[in-house]
Amino acid sequence: MKPIEAVNDFVVKFANVNGSGSASANELFARAILRMGVPVSPRNIFPSNIQGLPTWYEVRVTEKSYLGRRGGVDLMVAMNPQTWERDIKEIESGGYVFYDSTRALPKSKFRDDIQVIGMPLTEVCNSTYTDPRQRQLFKNIIYVGALSALLDIDPAVIEKLFSEQYKGKEKLLDSNVKALHLGRDYALSNLQCPLGIKVRRTDKVGNKIFLEGNSAAALGAVYGGATVCAWYPITPSSSLAEAFQRFCQRHRVDPQTKQNKFAIVQAEDELASIGIVVGAGWNGARAFTATSGPGISLMTEFIGLAYFAEIPVTIIDVQRGGPSTGMPTRTQQSDVLACAYASHGDTKHVLLFPEDPKECFDFTAQALDLAERLQTPVFVMTDLDIGMNTRLCDPLQWDDAQAYDRGKLMSYERLEAGTEFGRYLDVDGDGIAYRTLPGTHPTRGGYFTRGTTKDRFARYSEAGPDYMENMQRLLRKFETAKTLVPKPLLLPAPKPARFGAIFYGSTSPAMAEALDALAERGILVNALRIRAFPFADEIVDFCNSHPWVFVVEQNRDAQLKTLLVNEAGVNQNRLIPVLHYDGTPITARYIVDEIARHASAHTVVPFKKVVS
Amino acid sequence: MTYIAKPRLHHPTLPINKVGYTRRDYEGKISTLCAGCGHDSISAAIIQACWELDIEPHRVAKLSGIGCSSKTPDYFLGNSHGFNSVHGRMPSVLTGANLANRDLIYLGVSGDGDSASIGIGQFAHVMRRGVNMLYIVENNGVYGLTKGQFSATADQGSQSKRGVVNSDSPVDLVALALQLGATFVARSFSGDKNQLVPLIKAAIVHPGAAFIDVISPCVAFNNHAGSTKSYEYVRDHNEPVNRIDFDYWPKREEITVDYAEGEVVSVTQHDGSVLRLRKLAADYDPHDRIGAMNFVQQRQAQGEVVTGLLFVDPQPEDLHAHLKTAETPFNTLGAKELCPGATTLEKINASLR
Numbered sequence A: 001m002k003p004i005e006a007v008n009d010f011v012v013k014f015a016n017v018n019g020s021g022s023a024s025a026n027e028l029f030a031r032a033i034l035r036m037g038v039p040v041s042p043r044n045i046f047p048s049n050i051q052g053l054p055t056w057y058e059v060r061v062t063e064k065s066y067l068g069r070r071g072g073v074d075l076m077v078a079m080n081p082q083t084w085e086r087d088i089k090e091i092e093s094g095g096y097v098f099y100d101s102t103r104a105l106p107k108s109k110f111r112d113d114i115q116v117i118g119m120p121l122t123e124v125c126n127s128t129y130t131d132p133r134q135r136q137l138f139k140n141i142i143y144v145g146a147l148s149a150l151l152d153i154d155p156a157v158i159e160k161l162f163s164e165q166y167k168g169k170e171k172l173l174d175s176n177v178k179a180l181h182l183g184r185d186y187a188l189s190n191l192q193c194p195l196g197i198k199v200r201r202t203d204k205v206g207n208k209i210f211l212e213g214n215s216a217a218a219l220g221a222v223y224g225g226a227t228v229c230a231w232y233p234i235t236p237s238s239s240l241a242e243a244f245q246r247f248c249q250r251h252r253v254d255p256q257t258k259q260n261k262f263a264i265v266q267a268e269d270e271l272a273s274i275g276i277v278v279g280a281g282w283n284g285a286r287a288f289t290a291t292s293g294p295g296i297s298l299m300t301e302f303i304g305l306a307y308f309a310e311i312p313v314t315i316i317d318v319q320r321g322g323p324s325t326g327m328p329t330r331t332q333q334s335d336v337l338a339c340a341y342a343s344h345g346d347t348k349h350v351l352l353f354p355e356d357p358k359e360c361f362d363f364t365a366q367a368l369d370l371a372e373r374l375q376t377p378v379f380v381m382t383d384l385d386i387g388m389n390t391r392l393c394d395p396l397q398w399d400d401a402q403a404y405d406r407g408k409l410m411s412y413e414r415l416e417a418g419t420e421f422g423r424y425l426d427v428d429g430d431g432i433a434y435r436t437l438p439g440t441h442p443t444r445g446g447y448f449t450r451g452t453t454k455d456r457f458a459r460y461s462e463a464g465p466d467y468m469e470n471m472q473r474l475l476r477k478f479e480t481a482k483t484l485v486p487k488p489l490l491l492p493a494p495k496p497a498r499f500g501a502i503f504y505g506s507t508s509p510a511m512a513e514a515l516d517a518l519a520e521r522g523i524l525v526n527a528l529r530i531r532a533f534p535f536a537d538e539i540v541d542f543c544n545s546h547p548w549v550f551v552v553e554q555n556r557d558a559q560l561k562t563l564l565v566n567e568a569g570v571n572q573n574r575l576i577p578v579l580h581y582d583g584t585p586i587t588a589r590y591i592v593d594e595i596a597r598h599a600s601a602h603t604v605v606p607f608k609k610v611v612s
Numbered sequence B: 001m002t003y004i005a006k007p008r009l010h011h012p013t014l015p016i017n018k019v020g021y022t023r024r025d026y027e028g029k030i031s032t033l034c035a036g037c038g039h040d041s042i043s044a045a046i047i048q049a050c051w052e053l054d055i056e057p058h059r060v061a062k063l064s065g066i067g068c069s070s071k072t073p074d075y076f077l078g079n080s081h082g083f084n085s086v087h088g089r090m091p092s093v094l095t096g097a098n099l100a101n102r103d104l105i106y107l108g109v110s111g112d113g114d115s116a117s118i119g120i121g122q123f124a125h126v127m128r129r130g131v132n133m134l135y136i137v138e139n140n141g142v143y144g145l146t147k148g149q150f151s152a153t154a155d156q157g158s159q160s161k162r163g164v165v166n167s168d169s170p171v172d173l174v175a176l177a178l179q180l181g182a183t184f185v186a187r188s189f190s191g192d193k194n195q196l197v198p199l200i201k202a203a204i205v206h207p208g209a210a211f212i213d214v215i216s217p218c219v220a221f222n223n224h225a226g227s228t229k230s231y232e233y234v235r236d237h238n239e240p241v242n243r244i245d246f247d248y249w250p251k252r253e254e255i256t257v258d259y260a261e262g263e264v265v266s267v268t269q270h271d272g273s274v275l276r277l278r279k280l281a282a283d284y285d286p287h288d289r290i291g292a293m294n295f296v297q298q299r300q301a302q303g304e305v306v307t308g309l310l311f312v313d314p315q316p317e318d319l320h321a322h323l324k325t326a327e328t329p330f331n332t333l334g335a336k337e338l339c340p341g342a343t344t345l346e347k348i349n350a351s352l353r
Helices: A021-037 A079-091 A122-129 A132-150 A153-167 A170-190 A212-222 A238-251 A270-282 A293-309 A336-340 A357-374 A413-414 A464-484 A503-521 A537-544 A559-568 A588-602 B038-052 B067-077 B090-101 B111-120 B120-129 B173-179 B193-205 B231-237 B289-299 B319-323 B341-348
Strands: A009-017 A038-043 A056-063 A073-078 A091-102 A115-119 A207-213 A226-229 A263-266 A287-291 A311-319 A351-354 A377-383 A391-395 A448-450 A489-493 A499-502 A525-530 A548-555 A577-578 B061-063 B081-084 B104-110 B133-139 B183-188 B209-217 B239-240 B242-247 B264-268 B275-278 B305-312
Touching: A009 A021, A021 A038, A021 A056, A021 A132, A021 A153, A021 A391, A038 A391, A073 A079, A073 A559, A073 B038, A079 A091, A091 A132, A115 A170, A122 A132, A122 A170, A132 A153, A132 A170, A153 A170, A153 B289, A207 B061, A212 A238, A212 A287, A212 A311, A212 A357, A212 A377, A212 B341, A226 A270, A226 B067, A263 B090, A263 B319, A270 A287, A270 A293, A270 A311, A270 B090, A270 B120, A293 A311, A293 A336, A293 A351, A293 A377, A293 B193, A311 A357, A336 A351, A336 A377, A336 A559, A351 A357, A357 A377, A357 A391, A357 A464, A377 A503, A377 A525, A377 A548, A448 B209, A499 A503, A499 A537, A499 A559, A499 A588, A503 A525, A503 A548, A503 A588, A525 A537, A537 A559, A548 A588, A559 A577, A577 A588, A577 B341, B038 B067, B038 B133, B038 B193, B038 B209, B038 B231, B061 B067, B061 B090, B067 B081, B067 B104, B081 B090, B090 B104, B090 B120, B090 B133, B090 B319, B104 B111, B111 B120, B111 B133, B111 B289, B120 B133, B120 B173, B120 B209, B120 B289, B133 B193, B173 B183, B173 B209, B173 B289, B183 B193, B193 B209, B193 B305, B209 B239, B231 B239, B242 B305, B275 B305, B289 B305
Parallel strands: A009 A073, A073 A091, A091 A115, A226 A263, A226 A287, A287 A311, A311 A377, A351 A377, A448 B081, A499 A525, A499 A548, A548 A577, B061 B081, B061 B104, B104 B133, B133 B209, B183 B209, B239 B305
Antiparallel strands: A009 A056, A038 A056, A207 A391, A489 A525, B183 B305, B242 B275, B264 B275
């Protein structure tokens, strides 16, 4: 079997054991390639466990900047005997396996169509280090060193990364550089270097940044003016609140007084987290919580209150595999319906779907504005794949001229001016009423906030017409939301196309690659990336202008499709679900295979009558 | 909950307090609770306390959960913002509101069902965080709105109106508040206005987590012979350890207190206000948290309801102090104060390459 040959376009996967210290070595590997100007897209695939279970780190090296998962593995760095068989199976024909050959394995353990690279890592380690912890940790750096030789990665780049990481810690710097060269020298002397797959310097990264979605969303909250964050630890959202704390410590402490212009409460549970956010929003502070599916379940009663009492609330839902505890460390887009209709009674909520860290930043800041403008809960629907993986994306941008949109807030002066104030009066016809904050005026603008039904002046009322008028106004407000949320983005096919495809959120990079691959096969698809719910009219037009529209999403029940049918009146017979929900991020290959399969089924072949 | 507003006719000679309001200005809508409900007495005590403290009514934010007691904020301080949130989760809403604007006075009103059952977790954590508020539980031992089921504060062995005997042990919210770090803990009786009004005043000016458990009999479902929360039972078993004379001085003014040794104890609070405790129980020391816990539990074992100021920390800290938050209310800060700006973002971008 001919070995795979590729420059700057391959997939390396590391199979490790959770808790072995491999994560930082693997990330070092990815960053080194990035510093050579070659885009990379790494993904952590990890168990819900602290130590001992299998973990993987998949690095897509991609000069074409395809940042989604491609599918398949060209080089498997197989460091975990527990997963040996499935790791070997995943290798592409002609691909490579790198393994610790201290105890050489019989040929039967491999496949005939792959290239085997054995290096006695344990032996090399044990002959150099005596301390067991050092033996374990430096083994990871040694294999990075060996890979640098095998893949032709410039060791100076890695040394520079070390020097940045261990600035002021010379001893650590030296020992890491030593381990790197130990592996590198062994490979150069004993293995055939480089392999058919290699890295070559280029300039395809440009000014892109390398950032996790959770950190980006946290920065969005800082820039968007969130002062209150209440949260409860839950994977995969915890690192978002922790990043918010870190950024606030850096950017929100008054240098003179040392006082904080932020308050972060690690609440006792999700019920309290959202309650704190509701209280802060009611009293005019920008507040948010970050959580995941099980947290959303616990928060729904309060979300209903915020919807009906019309209180600004921002919720960042970093989705994971559900239902119930589901797959806590795997990714899905399966909270779409739970969030769109969170709580009992008739409710509809605004959802934003960021595609990458850049949009996590933008949409979080925007959600804080929208929540105040609309006086309602706004969800930022991210997921583990964007939230916890470091992604390449465009640099973050902020316009200093922009002020926060505080919405329809009555000041003392406006109340004093004497116009009639009715908390739930639709003065402007857009469904959004004016609100006052507690303490604003001694005699005007005070009202009672409640989850029970009320009239336009916030007076308790169980009268049917009052209730219906209020519910109708909330619908008008949702129509207004349609004009304020991010518009969908159209990716037209190079030539007129019969098929449409709708996708959203973290599916984006795999989708971009799939569309190119489909076009190469002659399957032309116009694609539309949905960025928010309520759905803009363009989305309905798009569906109506294609006989078949694929709806690509990462859940079992085609939740976005359901929402399109329920809320936009799209004919469900036009919509073909393409669903991926095994907990791993969707791959370009999967999308291509599914769309191609359906496309051939829907391609009309003229029936020719056979004449005997 | 009511939609019936009180007529706005004031007697021309009603006395006016220092901020220009009469007692009527501190009232709310007409109560729809049962005639004789202890909760209405508590509302009246709150009205009197706020009027006497010269608080501008609109500077109070009143928050509650769900239940009879949680309806009461509609019946006092009609020009204040009120918030009737969800069952048992008022404490978190109050915490958030307090973080958003530290300049208002926060009054949390709850019931025994609200705070000791569904809301016991939030009750515990709001005390432990030291949120600056007055948290009043209007404690009648039953669920009134759902017609008479036992709440978690009902004593073991007490009977419901329908004759069911409660087999569960009661939750003592005072003991919990003491254990969890509340810096002002009191118990009172809705039928003892002389004790309750000064307690409410003292708790409002206390700059930390203040808790008052007010036994407030439910006339409809828990004012019968088998109940330990009836008017008759509480009057017969009440052991007041002190009454307080509440005097308030502005900050930094010299404080002199006139009291006779052994009869009155003065407690100077953090903000300069002074509580004068008129001791009824000669050996009761309200500065001793552990002593208070022991005392309350010992008397409880004897079937006594101990009322009065049970514990006060004269140097309390609140959540804002713990979080080192800025003096300026968060809800007044804009992009200028909060946003690090485009230049900083460029630097952040540069660090991510």
